[in-house]
Amino acid sequence: MATTGKTADRARPTYFPTLAAERLDIALCRASSAVARAADAHAAAEGLGVGQHLVLRMLDxxxxxxxQALSEELRIDRSVMVSVCDDLERAGHVRRERNPADRRSYAVTITDSGRRRLAAAQAxxxxxxxxxxxxxxxxxxxRLxxxxxxxxxxxxPR
Amino acid sequence: MATTGKTADRARPTYFPTLAAERLDIALCRASSAVARAADAHAAAEGLGVGQHLVLRMLDxxxxxxxQALSEELRIDRSVMVSVCDDLERAGHVRRERNPADRRSYAVTITDSGRRRLAAAQAxxxxxxxxxxxxxxxxxxxRLxxxxxxxxxxxxPR
DNA sequence: TCCAAATCGTTTGACAGCAGATGATTTGCG
DNA sequence: CGCAAATCATCTGCTGTCAAACGATTTGGA
Structure with missing residues (x-):
């Protein structure tokens, strides 16, 4: 059909549903992006990043x-975990205590301040x-x- | 293998399932990341980027x-779409034809080469x-x- | 008709996420 | 014991994504 120039706003083609139907991977990724965006917006409004919230939640x-353990269980890259813990420590929500049994690792510990912050965020x-x-x-x-x-x-698989 | 180790490797705590159960948003994002990684690996092995594949598929x-239309329907940012189309054009899979009715926009058109490439990728x-x-x-x-x-x-919602 | 606003493609800059290297420390094994 | 390999936290650099700004062009209304 010849597109008569004015193929503007009305009666949109909306190819996207077709795509989502035949590519489950794309549907999953696009839905995830939308939800992640909402989560980031919520976290920003709440004043506590998503990663920070998850760390406090797990520590509690x-x-x-x-x-390392936080990184693996929360599926957050360990190099990213550094700055997440930095921010939490700077805010006084966690302490990095030395593990006497293994001085390579920290024992990241939630503080009372962190517990209060977590409670608010959880709510x-x-x-x-x-x-x-x-x-x-x-x-x-x-079901989802x-x-x-x-x-x-x-x-x-791999 | 009775490693009586205090906290180490065997019998992992696995907090992750608990997290996924209480945070549907996180479960969705983590699953999406895993699938996206697999899709990227597949696309790299196939020699055609995911975005490029989607563009060819929609044009066909x-x-x-x-x-603009490709960008909206495929949920790919329009600034990213520029380089996706650049790559496809350089490979000869699409042509950027001028739309005489509106010289601001292109009419991105799939070529025979693009159709052959698409057929292989679809398979x-x-x-x-x-x-x-x-x-x-x-x-x-x-169901998913x-x-x-x-x-x-x-x-x-926003 | 004419001009302000909108649209299309593009460029630029900022920023998050990830791979790989590094230093400090611990573990495994001869 | 002693040394090679593994582990933990960190840093660096690269890549992909997105917001904002920009020219070129079209559109809508006074």
């Missing part, structure tokens, strides 16, 4: 950890999640979570 | 498009998807696709 849940998470995934029913969110867990658990 | 499906996609999502049953893949489509369709 499992106790003092090395940066805002349910509303954020509800907002980010408002397009889905509770049932669909559960289960499928992603299975995917993450088994991992993608 | 809907005919000549402006870079390798099913095996790649099967590999990347091998942890999921066909049913789970369908449907849920992601719904999420993408409605979008995350």
């Amino acid at each position: 849940a499992v106790g003092p950890c090395s940066q 805002s998470i349910p509303a954020f999640l509800d907002d980010a995934f408002h397009a889905l029913t509770d049932d669909e969110r559960d 979570g289960a499928i992603l867990a299975k995917l993450l658990e088994t991992g993608t | 499906a809907v005919g000549p498009c402006s870079q 390798s996609i099913p095996a790649f998807l099967d590999d990347a999502f091998h942890a999921l049953t066909d049913d789970e893949r369908d 696709g449907a849920i992601l489509a719904k999420l993408l369709e409605t979008g995350t």
Whole structure:
């Protein structure tokens, strides 16, 4: 069909749904980008970066950890973890204590200040999640979570 | 292997599943990263970037498009689209034809060379998807696709 | 008609994420 | 014991992504 010049705003072609249907990897990545953007915006408004929040959450849940352990469990690169811990330490939310049994690693420890900060940040998470995934029913969110867990658990081969 | 080690290697704590269960956004992002990494590796092995593949696919499906249209439908930033089209043009897979009706925009057009390249790349996609999502049953893949489509369709509110 | 605003492609600059190298320390093994 | 290899935190450099600004062109309204 000859595009008669004025192929502007009305009756959009919207190729994207077709793409998403045939490329599950692309659908996953695009959805992730949208959610990540929302998460960053929320974190910025909250004044605590996503990575910082996750670190505090894990330290509170499992106790003092090395940066290595934090890095592996939170899937944050260890070179990035350096600056995340730097910021948390500067804010007084964690301390880097020496591990006497292994002086190569720190025992990153949450402080009372960090626990208070975490509590505040945690309180805002349910509303954020509800907002980010408002397009889905509770049932669909559960199913999505289960499928992603299975995917993450088994991992993608090499 | 009864390593009575205090905290070390065997019987890992694995906090990650807990995190994924309580933070659907993080689960989505981490799964996306893993899949994206696999897609990049596949694309590199195939010799055609992911973005380039998507552009060829859309041009073949809907005919000549402006870079703007490609950018919006494929969810690729327009400044990135410039270099994607540069590479494709340099390889002879597309031509940038002038749109006489609107000389601001190009009519990016796929060439025969591009169609051949696309056919080869398309042929390798099913095996790649099967590999990347091998942890999921066909049913789970369908459900994941449907849920992601719904999420993408409605979008995350600002 | 004419001019302000919008649109398209492009360039530039800032910034996050990741690979690889490095120094300090610990571990494994002869 | 002694030394090679592994581990932890850190630093450096590269790459990909995105926001903002910019010329060229089109559009809409006074």
